[in-house]
Amino acid sequence: MLDPFRIEGQASSIPAAAGIGLRFPHHEHVLHARPSVAWFEVHAENYFGGGPVRRTLEAVRRDYPLSLHGVGLSLGSAEGLDSAHLQRLAELARAMEPGLISEHLSWSVAGGHYLADLLPLPMTEEALEIVCRHVQQTQEALQRPILLENPSSYLQFRHSSIPEWEFLDNVARRSGCGILCDINNVFVSASNQGWDPLKFLDSLPAAAIGEFHLAGHAEVRLENGRLVRIDDHGSRVAPAVWSLYQQALQRFGPKPTLIEWDTDIPAFEVLLDESAHAADYLHACPVSPHACAA
Amino acid sequence: MPALLELQRAFGAALLDSARPQILSEVAHEFGIEPSLLAIYRNTALRTLTAALGLSFPAVRQLVGEDFFESAAREFIGMHAPARAYLNDYGQEFPRFLAQFPPAASLSYLADVARLEWAVNRALHAPDASPLALSSLAALDSALMPLVSFVPHPAVSVLRLETPADAIWRAVLDQDDAAMAALDVTAGPVWLLIERNADGVQVRRLTALSGRFTERLCAGDPLQRALEDSAAEAVPVEALDAVLAEHLASGRFTRWRT
Numbered sequence: 001m002l003d004p005f006r007i008e009g010q011a012s013s014i015p016a017a018a019g020i021g022l023r024f025p026h027h028e029h030v031l032h033a034r035p036s037v038a039w040f041e042v043h044a045e046n047y048f049g050g051g052p053v054r055r056t057l058e059a060v061r062r063d064y065p066l067s068l069h070g071v072g073l074s075l076g077s078a079e080g081l082d083s084a085h086l087q088r089l090a091e092l093a094r095a096m097e098p099g100l101i102s103e104h105l106s107w108s109v110a111g112g113h114y115l116a117d118l119l120p121l122p123m124t125e126e127a128l129e130i131v132c133r134h135v136q137q138t139q140e141a142l143q144r145p146i147l148l149e150n151p152s153s154y155l156q157f158r159h160s161s162i163p164e165w166e167f168l169d170n171v172a173r174r175s176g177c178g179i180l181c182d183i184n185n186v187f188v189s190a191s192n193q194g195w196d197p198l199k200f201l202d203s204l205p206a207a208a209i210g211e212f213h214l215a216g217h218a219e220v221r222l223e224n225g226r227l228v229r230i231d232d233h234g235s236r237v238a239p240a241v242w243s244l245y246q247q248a249l250q251r252f253g254p255k256p257t258l259i260e261w262d263t264d265i266p267a268f269e270v271l272l273d274e275s276a277h278a279a280d281y282l283h284a285c286p287v288s289p290h291a292c293a294a
Numbered sequence: 295m296p297a298l299l300e301l302q303r304a305f306g307a308a309l310l311d312s313a314r315p316q317i318l319s320e321v322a323h324e325f326g327i328e329p330s331l332l333a334i335y336r337n338t339a340l341r342t343l344t345a346a347l348g349l350s351f352p353a354v355r356q357l358v359g360e361d362f363f364e365s366a367a368r369e370f371i372g373m374h375a376p377a378r379a380y381l382n383d384y385g386q387e388f389p390r391f392l393a394q395f396p397p398a399a400s401l402s403y404l405a406d407v408a409r410l411e412w413a414v415n416r417a418l419h420a421p422d423a424s425p426l427a428l429s430s431l432a433a434l435d436s437a438l439m440p441l442v443s444f445v446p447h448p449a450v451s452v453l454r455l456e457t458p459a460d461a462i463w464r465a466v467l468d469q470d471d472a473a474m475a476a477l478d479v480t481a482g483p484v485w486l487l488i489e490r491n492a493d494g495v496q497v498r499r500l501t502a503l504s505g506r507f508t509e510r511l512c513a514g515d516p517l518q519r520a521l522e523d524s525a526a527e528a529v530p531v532e533a534l535d536a537v538l539a540e541h542l543a544s545g546r547f548t549r550w551r552t
Contacts (some may be wrong), residue, residue, distance in 0.1 A: 045380055050422030051449065051490050072379025078299035085379055110302035113375040114384075115309050116342040117335055119302075126298050154334055157301075158326040222330045230334065 012065045014039050014099035016254040018278035020271045027056050029268050039065035041258050045072045048088045067100040068093060075134040076107030076121040090141045100211060102147035102180045122157035123167050135175040147178040147210045152185035152231040154192050165203035178210035183245045188217050188229040201248055209252045214245060214278060215260040234263035236274060249285040309336045312372030343371050346381040350415040353466040354408050366395055382419040403479050406459035413451045413488040417495045420449035425545030440518030444511055444547040449490035452509040457482045460497055504537045
């Protein structure tokens with residue numbers, strides 16, 4: 001049967017260029033001004049419904065490559081995936097034919113309640129089994145591989161036994177998913193947990209990297225004086241994160257790179273400016289890895 | 295080693311169980327985590343859920359102010375944590391919660407404004423559905439027509455509210471002080487039809503007769519029973535025929551059955 005809400009046209013792949021995370025405050029601007037942006041990524045859950053909101057996404061999809069980024073599937077939940085949520089994601093993906101679909105290495109649902117955050121998993125064999133099973137289940141429902149994003153975290157569980165990069169590498173090999181390497185999350189977690197971000201990048205399987213994320217983070221000083229970095233996506237990308245991005249480009253080559261901004265969302269021009277900055281780094285990086293201009 | 299399920303349930307309680315404030319430090323201790331770090335996750339969860347309620351109930355938030363709204367939201371979140379990772383669906387119980395929330399007892403219209411905002415939110419995020427094709431009804435044996443019942447479009451709802459919540463809602467969102475000053479909050483009850491068209495969500499008043507009839511139809515009553523229940527005495531059935539015709543022409547039903 002013909003689906004009246006299905007987008008006509010070819011599935012369009014995401015270029016190895018700088019894209020922007022599209023949020024509601026910029027819908028009108030993008031619809032009317034059609035700014036020059038290489039591609040857009042949206043949070044899938046914001047478009048599960050129909051009506052004018054869905055029409056906006058359809059219009060964006062007609063003119064730009066589109067990536068769907070899930071934030072609520074809770075791949076790390078021990079009590080299993082919400083099949084209704086997965087179905088809604090699959091329905092949206094069928095209608096939009098996005099170039100990429102991604103989700104997080106984290107969990108958000110426990111005891112039948114949604115905890116409204118991307119929570120850290122203990123890096124254990126049990127968690128690895130669960131995440132692999134859920135990634136496979138998701139990919140079967142979507143009929144395509146997804147990208148799995150490395151989390152940001154403020155804490156480490158004492159019973160974690162697998163380094164995060166090894167965990168990601170394992171999930172990618174066992175499930176066939178790719179990796180969305182969030183450079184800001186690497187920096188934030190490395191700083192909070194005291195490991196070396198370059199070691200993290202060096203240990204990821206280069207062939208699995210499908211996308212980079214860049215965003216700003218906040219620095220919070222706890223009562224005990226300890227500095228904690230929080231990935232609030234509420235400011236420009238930090239200089240140290242740009243340097244790490246450059247290192248990632250050297251190791252993995254140019255990949256689709258997204259500017260994310262979710263709190264205190266600024267004027268669209270600020271996002272364009274950040275994406276132009278990412279584009280400069282991308283242009284300086286030859287297609288073959290290990291050979292970027294310094 | 296704690297099983298993942300056990301850890302996640304403990305985390306869930308630490309983040310959202312406001313009735314047991316000491317649970318955060320207990321959970322932090324059990325899993326060897328600094329309580330201040332676990333508190334960062336709790337603050338994020340509460341802030342996100344409060345913001346989601348604020349987006350769905352913007353007029354309620356403006357009516358009571360930021361601090362009042364936040365404390366009401368915190369208490370509500372502790373009692374009704376979201377069941378799904380889809381926050382556009384979160385807050386269905388908020389109107390009933392406000393109706394029984396002692397600090398809001400003097401605001402007779404607040405729960406009604408919340409009921410209207412929930413219907414508006416539902417209309418905004420409802421799935422798409424093709425309207426009923428009139429030609430499919432035309433083929434029906436007219437003798438069966440009284441037995442026909444309809445399935446409303448998922449964006450459509452009918453409300454009967456004791457206070458003129460629609461006028462309050464509009465005045466608040468438009469920041470129209472003159473309209474606000476002219477309001478008579480005792481001028482109820484009102485019947486409202488909430489639906490969605492290409493321009494967005496529409497809220498309009500219905501007459502009591504049309505409202506009762508439309509509510510019965512949306513509840514799935516067969517046409518004859520909806521007519522009898524709403525037009526108790528001395529109302530010409532033709533008046534309601536016109537109401538039905540308008541609903542059908544406006545695509546407010548998606549299917550019929552006998």
